[in-house]
Amino acid sequence: MAKNLLIVESPAKAKTIEGYLGKDFTVKSSYGHIRDLVKSEDAIDIANNFKQKYEVPADKKQVVSELKKLAKEAEMVWLASDEDREGEAISWHLYDTLNLKEDRTKRIVFHEITKPAILRAIENPRQINYNLVNAQQARRVLDRLVGFELSPVLWKKVKPSLSAGRVQSVAVRLIVEREREINKFQSEAAFKIVAIFGKGKEAFKAELPERFAKQEDAEKFLQDCVGADFTVASLETKPAKRSPAAPFTTSTLQQEASRKLGYSVSRTMSLAQRLYESGYITYMRTDSVNLSDVALAAAASEINSAYGEKYHQQRKYKTKSANAQEAHEAIRPTYFDRHSIDGDNAEKRLYDLIWKRAIASQMSEAQFEKTTAKISISTRNEQLTANGEVMKFDGFLKVYLESSDEEDENQQDGDNTMLPPLSKGQVLNLQELTATERFSRPPARYTEASLVKKLEELGIGRPSTYAPTISTIQNRGYVVKEDREGKQRNFRVLTLKNGSISKEEKTENTGAERGKLFPTDIGAVVNDFLVQYFKGIVDFNFTASVEKQFDEIAQGMKEWTDMIRKFYDPFHKEVEKTIETADKARGERELGTHPESGKKVSVRIGRYGPFVQIGENDDEDKPAYASLRTGQSIETISLEEALELFKLPKKVGVYEDKEMTVAIGKFGPYIRHNSAFYSLPKGTDPLDVSEQLAIEIIEEKRKKDAEKLIKVFDEDAEVKILNGRWGPYIEYGKQNIKIPKGKDPLTLTFDEVKALAGEAGKEPKKGGKKFVKKK
DNA sequence: CAGTGAGCGAGCTTCCGCTTGACTT
Numbered sequence: 001m002a003k004n005l006l007i008v009e010s011p012a013k014a015k016t017i018e019g020y021l022g023k024d025f026t027v028k029s030s031y032g033h034i035r036d037l038v039k040s041e042d043a044i045d046i047a048n049n050f051k052q053k054y055e056v057p058a059d060k061k062q063v064v065s066e067l068k069k070l071a072k073e074a075e076m077v078w079l080a081s082d083e084d085r086e087g088e089a090i091s092w093h094l095y096d097t098l099n100l101k102e103d104r105t106k107r108i109v110f111h112e113i114t115k116p117a118i119l120r121a122i123e124n125p126r127q128i129n130y131n132l133v134n135a136q137q138a139r140r141v142l143d144r145l146v147g148f149e150l151s152p153v154l155w156k157k158v159k160p161s162l163s164a165g166r167v168q169s170v171a172v173r174l175i176v177e178r179e180r181e182i183n184k185f186q187s188e189a190a191f192k193i194v195a196i197f198g199k200g201k202e203a204f205k206a207e208l209p210e211r212f213a214k215q216e217d218a219e220k221f222l223q224d225c226v227g228a229d230f231t232v233a234s235l236e237t238k239p240a241k242r243s244p245a246a247p248f249t250t251s252t253l254q255q256e257a258s259r260k261l262g263y264s265v266s267r268t269m270s271l272a273q274r275l276y277e278s279g280y281i282t283y284m285r286t287d288s289v290n291l292s293d294v295a296l297a298a299a300a301s302e303i304n305s306a307y308g309e310k311y312h313q314q315r316k317y318k319t320k321s322a323n324a325q326e327a328h329e330a331i332r333p334t335y336f337d338r339h340s341i342d343g344d345n346a347e348k349r350l351y352d353l354i355w356k357r358a359i360a361s362q363m364s365e366a367q368f369e370k371t372t373a374k375i376s377i378s379t380r381n382e383q384l385t386a387n388g389e390v391m392k393f394d395g396f397l398k399v400y401l402e403s404s405d406e407e408d409e410n411q412q413d414g415d416n417t418m419l420p421p422l423s424k425g426q427v428l429n430l431q432e433l434t435a436t437e438r439f440s441r442p443p444a445r446y447t448e449a450s451l452v453k454k455l456e457e458l459g460i461g462r463p464s465t466y467a468p469t470i471s472t473i474q475n476r477g478y479v480v481k482e483d484r485e486g487k488q489r490n491f492r493v494l495t496l497k498n499g500s501i502s503k504e505e506k507t508e509n510t511g512a513e514r515g516k517l518f519p520t521d522i523g524a525v526v527n528d529f530l531v532q533y534f535k536g537i538v539d540f541n542f543t544a545s546v547e548k549q550f551d552e553i554a555q556g557m558k559e560w561t562d563m564i565r566k567f568y569d570p571f572h573k574e575v576e577k578t579i580e581t582a583d584k585a586r587g588e589r590e591l592g593t594h595p596e597s598g599k600k601v602s603v604r605i606g607r608y609g610p611f612v613q614i615g616e617n618d619d620e621d622k623p624a625y626a627s628l629r630t631g632q633s634i635e636t637i638s639l640e641e642a643l644e645l646f647k648l649p650k651k652v653g654v655y656e657d658k659e660m661t662v663a664i665g666k667f668g669p670y671i672r673h674n675s676a677f678y679s680l681p682k683g684t685d686p687l688d689v690s691e692q693l694a695i696e697i698i699e700e701k702r703k704k705d706a707e708k709l710i711k712v713f714d715e716d717a718e719v720k721i722l723n724g725r726w727g728p729y730i731e732y733g734k735q736n737i738k739i740p741k742g743k744d745p746l747t748l749t750f751d752e753v754k755a756l757a758g759e760a761g762k763e764p765k766k767g768g769k770k771f772v773k774k775k
Numbered sequence: 776c777a778g779t780g781a782g783c784g785a786g787c788t789t790c791c792g793c794t795t796g797a798c799t800t
Contacts, residue, residue, distance in 0.1 A: 009794065032794025039789095059795090086793055140791075147790020154789090161788045168790085273795085285793085464792055476789095606780040617781065625780060649777085665776025677776055 002026040005074035007067065007094060009081050012277050013113055017080075020115045026074070028067060030081065034060050035093045037144055046568065049561045050141050056097065064097060071098045076106060079128070080121070083109035084325035085554065089136035092128050112292035112329045113282065135553040138560040142166070142546060145568055146537060149575045150530070157578070158526055158585050159605075163476055166546075167461045167469055169530055169538045172478045174454055175446055176519040176527040183636055185442035191218035191435040191494070195375075195384055197230065197428040202420040206375055206386035211438070215492065218435035221380065222496045229378040230428040240368040240389070244360040244396035246289035246317035247330035250463035251456045253284070253354070258449035259403045261349055264515075265448040266467045271350045272331070279334055280341050281354055285463040286328040287456075289317040291358070295332055299362040302336040307398060313364040323459045323547045332358040360400035367393040371419050375428060388419030405450055430496075437491040445516040448481065460543045478523030484631060486512030521610040521634045525587035533578045537571075591639040599623075601642055603634045610634050612642040629664060653691025660694045662686050673698055713750045721745050 004025045008014050011029040018027040035054040037043040045051040056064050071077050077100055079091035091107055094100070106125035110117040143166055150164035193208035212218040248256070250269075257268040272284035291299070296314060303312040319326060333355045341351045368389050375384040391397070446454070452466045461469055473479045486509040493504045519527070530538045546567075552558040588604035591612075599615040608627065615623035626645035628637065649663035649672070658674040669686035671678040671694050678701045680686060684693075710728055713719040720731050721739075728745040730737040730753055739745055743752075 011795075030794080031796095033792070034794095036792090037790095063794095082793085090793070136792090143791045145790085149790095151789035163789045165790045277795095462792060464794080469791090604780090608779060611780065613780075623780090625778080627778085627780095661777090663776075668776085670776060672777075675777090679776090 003075045004078060005067075005070050005076070006078040006080050009087065009090060010283070012279075013283070016113050016279070017118055020118050025078075026070060028070060029063075030067065030090060030094060031060065031063055033086070033090055033093065034064050034067075034097060037140065041148075044141055044144060050564050050568075052137065052141065054093070067094070068098050071100060074104075076104055078122070078125070079105065079107045080109070082327035083111065084327040085132055085136040085139065085550070087327060088129055088132040089140075092130070092133045095128060111288070111290070111327060112294070114292050114294045116294070117292065131556040132554050134560040135550040138553055138564055139546075139550055141564055142567065145564075145571070149572065150534065150537065153533075153575060153578055154526060154529070157582055158529060159522065159607075162522075162526060163472070164526070164530060164534075164537075166537065166543060167455075167465065168472050168476075168478075169527070170458070170460055170540060170543070171451060171455060171469055172473050172519065172523050173527050173531070173538050173540075174451065175473075175479050175517050176524050178443060178446060179519050179524075180635075182442040182445065187439045187442070188213075189437050189439050189491075191215065191492075192438045193218070193221065193384075193433065193435050195230075195433045196431045197375075197386075198420060199429070199431065203431065204386055204388070204417065204419050206373070206384040208382055208384055210382060212435065215437075215494075218494060219501070221382075222433060222435055222494055222501050224379040225377060225430070225433055225496055226499055226501070228380070230384070230430055231376050231378070232373055232422050232424055232426045232428065233376040233383060234374045235371065235422055235424050236373075237369055237371045239392075240370045241365045242368070242395075242397070243365045244315070244363055244400065245357065245402045247291060247332050247358045247361045248354060249287050249289060249330060250285050251287070251452050251466060253331055254452050254466065255405075255449040256353060256357070256403065257350060258447060259405070260353060261346075263346070263350070265452060265470055267346075268350065269467045271347050272354075274343070274347055275341070275351055275354075278341070278343070280338070280343075280351055282330075282332050282334060283328045284331055286326075286331060287319065287321060287324040287463055288326040288328055289319055289330045290326065291316075291332060291361075292329055295329065295336070295358075296362065298336045299359060303359060303363060307363075311363050311395065311398065313362065313395075315362055317361070321456060321459065322544070330358070356400040357402075360396040363396035363399070364393075366391065366395040366397040371422075373419060373422055386419060388417055390418060405444070405453075433496040435494040437493070439489070439491070439510070445513060445518070447516060451517060458540050458543065459547060460540075473523075477520055478526060479517050479519055481515055482513070482518055482631075483515065484511070484513045484518075486510050519633075521587055521605055521628075524633070524635060525585050525605055528587070529582075529585045533582060534574065587634050589634055591637070591642050594643070601639060603628070603637060603642065605634070612637075612645055614646070647687055650687070650689075652689050652694050655691075655695050655698060660691070660698070662689050662694070671697055710745055711748075713753060719750070719753060721748065 002023065002025055006017065006021070006025050006027045008017065008027065008029055009032055011031065014027040014029040018025065021027065035056050038053045038055045043053050045053070077098070079094055081087040081090040081094070087109075095105060107128050108121040108125050110121040147163070147165040150169075151162065154162040154164055190211035190213050192211050195206045197204055197206060212221065245252070253272065254265045254268050257263040258265065263271070269284065272281065275281045276284050300312055300314060317330075331354055333351070336355070336359065339355065341348060343351070368391050371388040371390075373386040373388075375386065377384070444450070448470050451470065455461045455466065455469070474481060488507050489510045490505050490507050493506055495502050495504065527538070536542060549558060549563050553560045553563060586604040587610075588602055591601045591603060593599060594601055594614050597614070599619070601612065601614050603610060603612050610628040610633070612626045612628065613623050615621070617623060624646060626642075628634070628645070632641065649661045652660050652662050652671070654660065655673060661672045662680075663670060663672060664686060665677070669680040669684070671680065671689070678698050680689065680697065708723045710721040710723055721728055722731055728739050730739060739748070
């Protein structure tokens with residue numbers, strides 16, 4: 001039995017370290033926290049100085065009992081959890097739970113998993129820092145108190161099962177407020193002037209820095225340019241440079257993987273986890289941009305041998321975020337000379353991104369020569385500007401270019417172009433001059449990754465929680481990630497060519513979105529409720545201000561119970577007051593009156609989501625109801641759109657003695673007939689479907705289904721074999737079952753099919769929970 | 776892929792941060 005037991009947080013880390021330390025050390029992992037507050041109400045004894053009640057969760061019992069056993073046998077236990085608030089608390093929980101003894105326990109820390117760093121740590125043990133532990137307890141207790149007092153308020157005032165918390169509620173607020181900014185945004189049009197001079201290879205573009213708000217001014221400008229002289233008025237050449245970005249942290253990795261590879265935040269994290277467990281990269285949940293000395297040296301030697309010494313430039317980056325805890329290194333390849341890895345395509349691409357970013361971070365800057373030419377117009381006072389850029393030395397750009405969030409349209413056609421040789425006073429030959437109507441753009445909706453970026457800037461959330469937070473706000477129904485179709489918009493283009501001006505109207509698609517975060521109505525209502533009654537909690541600075549106090553606790557300058565008391569008492573009062581006085585929040589909005597009946601038309605949130613109501617609840621004839629459709633919201637729906645909803649579902653006729661009804665569902669418009677669904681062909685207006693057309697659609701679908709059918713097993717046709725997109729499969733009630741390799745679908749017997757259904761272990765899904773009245 | 780939409784009834788829900796697998800498609 002080894003004399004020493006060393007405990008870290010992550011099992012992959014434990015493996016690596018065991019290799020560094022040899023036989024005298026057993027290295028084990030705690031798998032993160034081993035204890036948490038109990039789930040029940042009495043987790044925190046508020047009257048008794050917020051005394052906490054902890055328990056070892058079921059899935060950690062085994063880890064704890066193994067560690068207990070090993071600790072008993074070891075001469076010395078080394079607590080090597082991360083050097084941050086949570087890590088210190090993990091060490092203390094271990095100390096307490098494993099019943100460790102002070103003289104046989106040492107606390108050590110390292111920020112990088114390299115042999116020298118580990119050995120140095122072992123040479124410099126210390127004690128558990130209880131100030132830091134207290135800061136963690138304050139954090140934990142505050143989050144529990146906020147979450148478990150606010151959520152029940154929402155259950156009472158909005159809807160059951162909702163949630164609120166220090167982090168998620170701010171994330172939702174950001175999305176709700178951004179959506180409102182976009183909705184109230186008034187786009188302004190202006191004409192942008194672009195000139196093309198010269199021909200063929202010598203051709204280049206110049207722009208007018210100003211834009212014209214009115215078409216007549218743009219037209220006047222083009223008029224004036226007919227037959228005008230264009231002369232190079234000035235020519236300026238300046239050197240410019242660009243420096244590489246810091247190596248990845250969790251948040252920047254998520255952003256770049258989203259922009260460059262199109263990965264969702266959770267996909268990036270699970271791929272990174274696999275790379276980490278395979279030993280290809282360092283730890284992927286980090287807020288540090290720091291590289292170890294070992295890594296700096298390895299990167300240097302790799303760059304020198306692969307690209308030459310002039311491409312190397314050692315750089316040490318400093319974090320920009322105020323509450324970074326920097327317990328780990330930046331995310332980097334474990335070995336810089338490993339240019340590619342074994343793995344699936346997605347893993348390879350992510351590794352490639354990490355490798356390039358880390359290597360580039362240690363490379364020299366790229367050098368450019370930027371040329372600006374100003375071009376005067378004989379008939380006008382304004383000057384056109386042409387920009388050219390020539391790369392003199394590629395530096396880090398040899399391997400990596402960071403992408404940006406803003407798709408700036410000026411950037412795309414203006415920069416990175418070369419100008420032909422020009423001289424001052426040179427007269428230019430105008431090929432074409434255009435005035436194109438351009439529109440100012442609303443702020444961009446958040447993607448998962450840009451939301452993470454924003455949260456990090458606000459100091460809200462941690463590397464380990466960005467991905468789960470994004471899932472939570474979607475799971476609660478506050479936010480949806482969606483594509484939305486854009487709208488057609490006309491814009492005008494005036495062109496001066498060969499001495500004459502032509503006008504044209506073109507169309508473009510605008511406002512189309514892919515994979516963006518949209519608030520739902522329930523998200524908006526919950527947000528407004530929290531902003532109204534708990535402004536302090538959903539304030540963007542709330543986390544920053546409590547973090548400051550946690551820091552003071554960590555430095556021993558503040559008592560954690562005092563801090564929590566000062567927060568809790570007034571907060572709890574607000575909670576009680578709100579429960580007592582606040583009205584139920586339903587986000588109700590009146591749209592106007594029904595043009596025929598004169599009844600009130602309103603929208604609000606109901607048990608099953610947002611809906612329109614025509615008439616009052618206590619009217620003699622019952623009100624009519626209709627649910628809102630995907631993409632519609634309480635806040636933006638118009639009276640006309642609301643009334644449209646009542647035109648469907650619509651009975652369009654009878655076929656085979658059964659009614660056909662047209663309606664709009666989750667997947668678009670459809671015909672319902674005899675409890676079967678038939679999608680309408682694209683482009684068909686659901687209000688315009690005749691009996692004849694409906695019958696055609698149904699017969700067409702049946703014909704196609706019949707072609708797919710291979711074999712029917714029972715009379716009700718609930719079990720059959722079909723030809724699917726990827727080959728034959730069994731339809732077993734509502735479940736689809738794959739036919740195993742080597743089985744011929746034509747010779748399968750009913751018993752074999754039943755066995756397959758059983759093997760798959762697929763019981764029909766049970767319906768939602770139902771309330772059973774107690775007798 | 777329906778239509779539903781009051782309050783009542785009983786007993787549920789919920790936080791943030793630190794870690795991985797065990798699940799299904």
